[in-house]
Amino acid sequence: MRKGVLSAVFALLAITSAGAALAAPSPDYHIRVGDTVSVTVYGEAALSQPTLRVLPGGAVAMPLAGDVVIAGMTPPDASNAIARALSHYLRQPKVTVAVVTAATVDVLVLGNVKTPGKYPLQPEARLTDALAAAGGLGPVDGQLPNARLQAADGTVSEVSLQKLLQQGDVTLNVPVSNQMTIIVTAPLTMNVQVFGAVDHPGDVALHEGDRLLSAIARAGTSPTLNPDLNRVTLRRIQADGTPKTQIINLYEIVKGGDLKKDILLQKGDIVFIPQASGKHDVLSPVMAILLGIVKPFGL
Secondary structure: OOHHHHHHHHHHHHHHHHHHHHOOOOOOOOOOOOOEEEEEEOOOOOOOEEEEEOOOOOEEEEOOOEEEEOOOOOHHHHHHHHHHHHOOOOOOOOEEEEEEEOOOEEEEEEEOEOOOEEEEEOOOOEHHHHHHHOOOEOOOOOOOOEEEEEOOOOOEEEEEHHHHHHOOOHHHOOEOOOOEEEEEOOOOEEEEEEEEOOOOOEEEEEEOOOEHHHHHHHHOOOHHHOEOOOOEEEEEEOOOOOEEEEEEOHHHHHHHOOHHHOOEOOOOOEEEEOEOOOOOOOOOHHHHHHOOOOOOOOO
8 A cells, every 4th residue: 555545544543533532422422331420400419429330230329219220311311211210209300411421432343453452442433443443454455445343233334444544435434332343354365376487486476356467467577588478378277176278368458458358366376478489569567567557566
C-alpha cells in the first residue's frame, strides 16, 4: 500500500478514535450493565443517589424501592421505571436518571491487524476506533480487505474497508457493540511455479485473484533472456485430477489492452515461458509496472 494512503487511513483512525473518547452518551443511549448512574428524587434527598452501579442483572439497588431493572432503557425510560417503583411509597415521585460513567464496550479484533486482541472502547465507539485500538491494519497488497462484524447475538455483517478508509464512505463507519467480534480478512496467499526464460525460476508467491501477468512480472523476464511471451504454457490440475495444458499469447493480451483476458491463476499452477528462437517483442515487466498494468508484490 502506498505511504500516502497509509497516512490518510491512520489519520482517519486517530481522528475518529479521539472523537469517540471525548463524546458523551447521546440522549438515546441505552443504559448497560456496568454503567454508573445518578438518580435524583426531587424533594427526597435521602432517596437520591449520586452514584449507582448497574448490577450484572441489569438493576440498580434503590433505597425503599429495592432492585429496579433499568438496563436496556434510555435515561428518561429509566427515570419512569424508578418513579413507578417508588410510587408504592411516595405520592407522584419525580425522578431523573443521568449516566455518570458509561461502561466500556469490550470488542475482540482478530485477523489482519497489527495487534489482535480484546479492547475496551468508549460506548459510542465505531469500527475505526476498534481498528485503531488494534494498531491498524496489517500488511495489505492491493485493495483493503473487508471486515466481518459479529454481534453478541450472532448477527453478522460485512464492511468494505476499501470504501470506508480509502474512498472515505463514512456511512460504513458503523457503531460497535459490547462483546462484538471483528475479523479483518487477511489476504489469502498461494504458490505457483514459473520456469523457463525468467530471472527467478521456481515458486512465486501470489494472492488469490492474481493473474498470469503478475506471476511472470514477479519471476522477471529480462530482455536478455529472449522470452517468448507469445507461447506461454500453463499446466493445471483440474478438479477431477486430470492435467490440462494450454498455450497463451500473453503479449497479444497486453498489446490489446484488455487485461480481463489475462488468465486467473490457481494454487499449484505451473507456468513455462520458452526462449524465443528469433527476436520477439518482449513486454518489459518494469514498463508494465510503470504503466499500472502490474502492481509490484508487497506494495
